[in-house]
Amino acid sequence: MQSKVLTRLALLLPLVLFLGAGCASDSQVRAQADEAHTALEPALITDAELAGYLQQIGERVSTAAQALDKQHVGPKSHFKEDNSWMFSTEDFHLVNSEQLNAFTTGGSHMYIYAQLMQSCKTEDELAAVVAHEFAHVYSRHVHKGMERQMWTLGGAAALGAAGYAAGGEEHGTEYAAYGMALGMVAGNFLGLGFTRDDEAEADKWGFEFYVRAGWDPARFGDFFQSLIDKGYDTTPEWQSDHPTLASRVQAAKQRAAALPPEAEDWRTLPVALASRFEELKLRAGQIAKTTPKDTALGKAQLLLRSVRSCLLPVDSPAQKDAQAQLKAAVAEAQAAQP
């Protein structure tokens, strides 16, 4: 029991160091991302064909980004620390969620929701979202979010350890599941989210990776346009911490028009041609629908639902509901502490 508590406390060490230092380092963000990943694992779609496909798209994006890194091209925040891990350890995960979203925890993990893949008309749309997520990592945006959220996060993390320690021999595992998964990780997830500037910057660098990786420059804004067509762009910009979808489509068009002539040579075939892409979408939908929904999957899906939107100007009612549920779980666990 004692050693388990020590293990839990050891997990918090990077966080304690971070609170002391006041700014987030790569190792802290990556440790937090790995911790979050453990909580999301039950929702991963591990089907070899689908997982392999998404990974191939991701690796094309990261290879293009690595070429820019070698030329020392990128935002200032990209050149703060050694970047080699970004191009060697990244994992692009397809996750079983009905939410229309994608996000990254800033370390080696990028998450694309099955619902989002199913909503893409072409691989270009999917690749644009993957490139956007990778650009958040490339620009170290999660580090900034971690700094903004350090007290919330610190509180929730401490709660995770305290919850475990208070659980005693008999209820140790139960408290650990509650305290860690819905205490530390909930605080972690409630803290995730990017600013309007982060989103605009991720679009900017995502576009650069996407075109150099060979997809159609004219299609980068298509997914945002499809969201506008579905009526998602009705929130005035001042009410949202995201750029409007219309401004994101507009910026993509301007970037495509401003490409140098050699950009023609960057074009290459998609990983999956149109008919194959349709098959993969169907497969994702079938797997998502037929996976038995046990408690572990339910918890992971609640976390996935709670993540703030990377794409929509405001969070959907389902997202807000999941955030409220997590906040309630944190409060309840806090109240249960001696």
Ligand SMILES: [Zn+2]
């Ligand atoms: Zn984003």
